Amino acid sequence: MDAPRGFGERSIGDLFGSLSQGGKAYVRAEIDLYRTIASRRIGKARNGAIAMVAAVFLLNAGLLTLIICMALALALHIGPLLAGIVTFAAIGLIAFLLVRWGAGKLSALSGDEEERAALAAGEKLA
Numbered sequence: 001m002d003a004p005r006g007f008g009e010r011s012i013g014d015l016f017g018s019l020s021q022g023g024k025a026y027v028r029a030e031i032d033l034y035r036t037i038a039s040r041r042i043g044k045a046r047n048g049a050i051a052m053v054a055a056v057f058l059l060n061a062g063l064l065t066l067i068i069c070m071a072l073a074l075a076l077h078i079g080p081l082l083a084g085i086v087t088f089a090a091i092g093l094i095a096f097l098l099v100r101w102g103a104g105k106l107s108a109l110s111g112d113e114e115e116r117a118a119l120a121a122g123e124k125l126a
Helices: 014-078 080-110 113-125
Strands: none
Touching: 014 113
């Protein structure tokens, strides 16, 4: 015969249900904590990011001014059309080299050989 349950005794199912609810509450609290930390960091960094974007625009304006001045100075010696072509060729070469360099650096997003080997070894274990 089963002994009657005393006050405060719970079944194993109730205990597991309570444990499950406690685990869910813990996970939600952790997620909320990380979300709050991320929001705070983004809020603090926002003004810095705005300043950086403004600096890039100002630098771009200065670079355009320099390029125009270079073309105007060359125009005095070789004519306006040829000065425009020479300036375009020089800027185009610099842009081409930057694109090639940047594309090479972006290939790191796909991972290097060591990372791919580690991932392959991890998949073999699973």
